[in-house]
Amino acid sequence: MSLLEVTDLKTHFRTDDGIVKAVDGVSFSVEKGQTLGIVGESGSGKSVTCLTIMGLNAKVNTISSGQAMWKGKDLLKMNSRQLRQIRGDEIAMIFQDPMTSLNPVKSIGNQLIEAILLHRDVSKRQARARALELLKAVGIPRAERRIDDYPHQFSGGMRQRVMIAMALINDPDLLIADEPTTALDVTTQAQILNLMTKLQADFGSAIIMITHDLGVIAEIADDVVVMYAAQVVEQAPVTNLFERPHHPYTWGLLGSLPRLDVEVDRLVQIQGQPPSLLNPPRGCRFHPRCPYVFEKCKTEQPTLDPVSHDDAHLQRCWLDEETKDREAAKLTHMGTAA
Amino acid sequence: MATTETQAAPVATNGSGDELLRVDGLVKYFPVTRGIIFQKEVASVKAVDGVSFTVRKGETLGVVGESGCGKSTMARCVMRLLDPTGGKIVFDGRDITHLSRAEMRPIRRELMMIFQDPYASLNPRKRVGFIIAEALEVHKLGTDAEIKKRVQELLEVVGLNPEHYNRFPHEFSGGQRQRIGVARALAVNPKLIVCDEPVSALDVSVQAQILNLLKDLQQEFGLTYIFIAHDLNVVRHISDRVMVMYLGHNVEVATRDQLYRDPKHPYTGALLSAVPIPNPELGRARKAFVLEGDVPSPLNPPSACWFHPRCPRFKEGHCDVVTPPLYDFEAGHQAACHYPLEHWPMTEEELRHPTAPPLSPPPSATTAG
Numbered sequence: 001m002s003l004l005e006v007t008d009l010k011t012h013f014r015t016d017d018g019i020v021k022a023v024d025g026v027s028f029s030v031e032k033g034q035t036l037g038i039v040g041e042s043g044s045g046k047s048v049t050c051l052t053i054m055g056l057n058a059k060v061n062t063i064s065s066g067q068a069m070w071k072g073k074d075l076l077k078m079n080s081r082q083l084r085q086i087r088g089d090e091i092a093m094i095f096q097d098p099m100t101s102l103n104p105v106k107s108i109g110n111q112l113i114e115a116i117l118l119h120r121d122v123s124k125r126q127a128r129a130r131a132l133e134l135l136k137a138v139g140i141p142r143a144e145r146r147i148d149d150y151p152h153q154f155s156g157g158m159r160q161r162v163m164i165a166m167a168l169i170n171d172p173d174l175l176i177a178d179e180p181t182t183a184l185d186v187t188t189q190a191q192i193l194n195l196m197t198k199l200q201a202d203f204g205s206a207i208i209m210i211t212h213d214l215g216v217i218a219e220i221a222d223d224v225v226v227m228y229a230a231q232v233v234e235q236a237p238v239t240n241l242f243e244r245p246h247h248p249y250t251w252g253l254l255g256s257l258p259r260l261d262v263e264v265d266r267l268v269q270i271q272g273q274p275p276s277l278l279n280p281p282r283g284c285r286f287h288p289r290c291p292y293v294f295e296k297c298k299t300e301q302p303t304l305d306p307v308s309h310d311d312a313h314l315q316r317c318w319l320d321e322e323t324k325d326r327e328a329a330k331l332t333h334m335g336t337a338a
Numbered sequence: 339m340a341t342t343e344t345q346a347a348p349v350a351t352n353g354s355g356d357e358l359l360r361v362d363g364l365v366k367y368f369p370v371t372r373g374i375i376f377q378k379e380v381a382s383v384k385a386v387d388g389v390s391f392t393v394r395k396g397e398t399l400g401v402v403g404e405s406g407c408g409k410s411t412m413a414r415c416v417m418r419l420l421d422p423t424g425g426k427i428v429f430d431g432r433d434i435t436h437l438s439r440a441e442m443r444p445i446r447r448e449l450m451m452i453f454q455d456p457y458a459s460l461n462p463r464k465r466v467g468f469i470i471a472e473a474l475e476v477h478k479l480g481t482d483a484e485i486k487k488r489v490q491e492l493l494e495v496v497g498l499n500p501e502h503y504n505r506f507p508h509e510f511s512g513g514q515r516q517r518i519g520v521a522r523a524l525a526v527n528p529k530l531i532v533c534d535e536p537v538s539a540l541d542v543s544v545q546a547q548i549l550n551l552l553k554d555l556q557q558e559f560g561l562t563y564i565f566i567a568h569d570l571n572v573v574r575h576i577s578d579r580v581m582v583m584y585l586g587h588n589v590e591v592a593t594r595d596q597l598y599r600d601p602k603h604p605y606t607g608a609l610l611s612a613v614p615i616p617n618p619e620l621g622r623a624r625k626a627f628v629l630e631g632d633v634p635s636p637l638n639p640p641s642a643c644w645f646h647p648r649c650p651r652f653k654e655g656h657c658d659v660v661t662p663p664l665y666d667f668e669a670g671h672q673a674a675c676h677y678p679l680e681h682w683p684m685t686e687e688e689l690r691h692p693t694a695p696p697l698s699p700p701p702s703a704t705t706a707g
Contacts, residue, residue: 041541042512141631155632156405185404185568187629190612194628212541215571215614218621238618254616256546258575260598261615266553267546267575273511 001072002029003206004053004174009066011045011052020277022048024230025066028223030174035200035207037221037238039214039253041274045230046210047096050176052076054093055083070174089119092167096179098159102151108135108162109147112169119170134165138195157188164192168199175200176208181216193220214257218242226250229275229285232304236313245328246307246315248290254331284318292319292327358430358530358562359393359416365424366408366415370637384636385411387586388425393530398556398563400577400594402570402609406633408586409566413532416564417449418442430529447477450523454535456515460507466493466518467503473526492521496551513544520551524559532564537572549576570613574598579670582606585644586636591664592671600682602665602673605629605645607682607689627686643675650690651677656700665697676700 011023023045030036038046051057053068053075068075070086078086087093095101103111112131113124120127128147135143138161151159160180167175177196181189197220200207209221217224217238224241226234226249234247245251255268272289275281281288287297296318304316317324367382386408393399401409414420416427418434427435434445450473453459460469470489474480480488490500496517507515516536523531533552537545553576555561567573573580580597582590582605590603601607608629615621631648634640640647646657656676664672677692 041543139630157632186570186609186612187404188632189614190626190628191630193614194626213614214542214616215621218616218618219614242616242618253542256543257616258546258549258569258571259616260571260574260610260613261617261620264575267550269546269550270543273513 002069003032003071005029005067005069006049006053007067007069009049009052009068010064011048011057012063014061014063015278018278019063021230021280022277023052024277024280026225026227026230026232028225028232028235030206030208032173032206033200033204034222035209035220037217037224038208038210038227039212039217039224040227041212043274043277044227045277046227047178049227050093050178050208050210054087054091054176055080056087056093085119088115088172089170090172091174091176092170092172094160094163094167094175094177094180096182098156098163098183101163102159104151107148107150108154112147112162112166115166115169130169131165134169135162137168137199138162138165139191140165157184157191160184160188160192161195164195164199168203168205171203172205174206174208176210178210179212180209182211182213189216196220214253215259226253229280230277231285231316232314233286233316234314235304236310236315240310240313244313245331246313246324247286247317248292248319248327249286251327251331252289284316292323294318356395357392358395359564360428361392361412361416361425362390362428363425364389364412364415364422364427366411366420367423381637384586384639386415386422387636387639389583389586389588390425391581391588391591393562393564395529395562396556396560397578398565398576400573400580401564401566401583402568402573402580403583404568404633406585406636407583408636409583410534411586412583413451413534413564413566417451417532444477447473447479447526448529450526450528450531452516452519452523452531452533452536455539456512456519457539459519460515462507465504465506466510469507469518470522470525473522477526479526488525489521492524495524495555496521497547511544512540513547516540516544516548517551520548520555524555527559528561530562530564532566534566535568536565538567538569545572552576570609582609585633585639587644587674588664589645589675590673592667592673596668596671600671600679602667602671602678603645603675604649604651604677604679604689606673607679607684608650611683624683625686627689645675650686651675651692653677653696653700656696659701660698662697 007027009023009026013020013022026049040046052064064076109131113127116127116130132143132147135147140146140158140161181192211217221238224236224238225232228249234250245254252268252270256270258267270289275285283299284297284302287293302316302318304314307313307315364386365388366386367384369379370381370383371377372380389412403409415422422435426433467489470492471485474485474488490503493500498514498517537548565576574594577594579593581588584605590606601610608627611627629648634647641658642661643657646652662674662676664674666672676696676698680694
């Protein structure tokens with residue numbers, strides 16, 4: 001049994017303009033000790049998916065349906081008391097912006113201690129010792145002296161480390177990281193990614209990594225989910241996805257990435273803007289931006305089906321295999337040529 | 339600053355007749371004061387500490403470095419939005435270092451800037467047409483009708499609908515706003531555009547659109563860019579030459595191909611090896627060399643070589659005593675390191691143990707000999 005199994009998850013928000021379908025039928029599962037990467041543009045529903053799983057969406061005007069089975073129990077059916085016991089203990093989350101997700105008027109030590117005391121029956125002293133241990137584990141220099149500092153005394157990379165320490169403090173089984181390195185420099189990003197993989201090896205936690213950087217995905221993910229306009233368009237183990245991407249949107253994402261290993265004069269650009277989720281396009285949601293569009297795409301929505309010869313690789317596109325082989329080969333050739 | 343003067347010399351000779359901008363030993367210190375009525379200067383933040391470079395007409399100079407290395411301060415000094423503490427800025431054959439505000443005015447239309455945050459850099463209360471036209475009106479370039487026509491032309495050039503002239507910034511997405519920022523910079527036909535992290539806040543797909551747009555415009559109008567970014571992939575894609583900054587100094591300058599094929603400074607090497615590669619096999623096979631710690635405080639920078647506390651090749655008694663000058667390698671390739679990288683790529687072990695002798699002997703050796 002998977003650690004977390006999400007089936008047909010839907011999150012709709014009621015707004016004055018109509019119903020925004022922010023997540024529309026997303027399914028995936030996460031195994032113990034594995035890393036699942038979720039990629040997509042802003043507004044594709046990556047973050048809302050995870051907020052829904054954690055029960056962190058505002059209750060008013062939100063309609064969620066589907067299932068999120070956590071160790072055999074449905075997270076979506078739990079009341080807030082039950083969820084509170086799981087959040088920060090069994091499932092922890094790292095938010096994108098390290099500048100705004102720490103409380104500015106409490107010392108980081110107290111914030112870490114609070115996280116322990118909420119879930120564990122230990123003395124304040126033991127909690128402080130644990131907090132210190134974690135700060136050392138995430139590589140904060142002179143942790144003994146810095147534990148009583150306030151968030152503004154830390155740099156961005158250091159604050160993100162504190163966030164990671166806080167997320168890991170109760171040895172979570174699942175860590176949800178929402179763009180944990182997007183705001184950081186490459187050197188700090190490399191430090192944080194190293195830290196996450198090391199901690200995963202030490203504690204055996206599963207990780208859901210949300211990002212729009214395919215480089216980061218290639219580096220740490222085991223499985224990848226590509227989201228577009230509130231739906232999953234492609235899902236595969238990481239090597240399969242990069243070796244033989246099946247969806248034109250994934251091609252677009254790969255092509256639009258300037259990279260060190262490939263020399264291109266002009267980047268592939270995905271034309272236009274992501275669609276409004278108030279009123280998504282008929283048929284395939286990617287068809288207004290897709291260079292390979294034909295009649296069927298405009299009327300019938302493709303289903304998420306396994307590709308031939310590879311059951312683990314799911315995709316949502318009408319295009320024939322032959323064209324796909326040819327187009328994907330162009331992209332992967334670029335990667336190996338350099 | 340005697341050391342930076344000597345460092346500046348080889349860069350200056352590099353510039354041919356068509357150089358557009360020359361910066362010599364640029365220094366910018368921010369004072370740290372104490373006291374309310376009688377402000378006493380107690381220290382200074384050495385944000386930019388002796389940076390020299392040239393930019394030739396029609397080329398793109400990429401500037402990379404971590405946050406806090408002085409990239410933006412350097413750009414703001416070049417734009418004369420900040421007054422430099424020392425050094426010289428020569429733009430288009432004219433020394434603009436000490437020009438007054440009034441004297442700067444006519445030059446401002448030749449120097450434009452594109453900012454990082456497309457949400458914060460457009461006035462939310464003004465219509466797009468006004469935002470783009472403002473520079474034209476300030477410099478009195480045409481009648482109202484001409485200006486309106488020019489603005490619509492510009493909107494079209496950057497790939498927006500000219501009829502969106504009367505819309506407000508909030509009606510546009512992040513990528514479209516950045517296009518408005520580009521149109522505003524283009525309005526007065528500038529000679530040099532300073533792009534300060536123009537794509538850092540954007541999604542990859544939108545980022546590709548803006549990068550392509552900037553490249554197209556450069557070809558069409560022969561623009562010159564200084565392109566500041568912390569993403570080495572982006573800088574490689576757009577630049578002709580690249581300057582790597584660390585703690586207010588330029589540690590390496592090279593053409594794009596030289597820098598990415600054969601970096602000399604260990605800091606450049608560390609930056610390059612930290613970039614994630616979007617290829618699971620290649621990316622995991624290679625072992626990234628991870629730089630420990632953060633950039634030191636520019637309030638109290640390390641002695642001699644600024645990089646020595648974090649450097650894998652640090653040699654005691656040399657790197658912390660003698661400031662490395664910008665050594666020359668191939669034509670146009672300079673790096674400030676006594677123990678430059680012998681080849682690239684290299685393993686962590688090779689990175690830690692330089693095999694070649696230092697480019698200049700440590701002081702202990704010279705006194706002994």
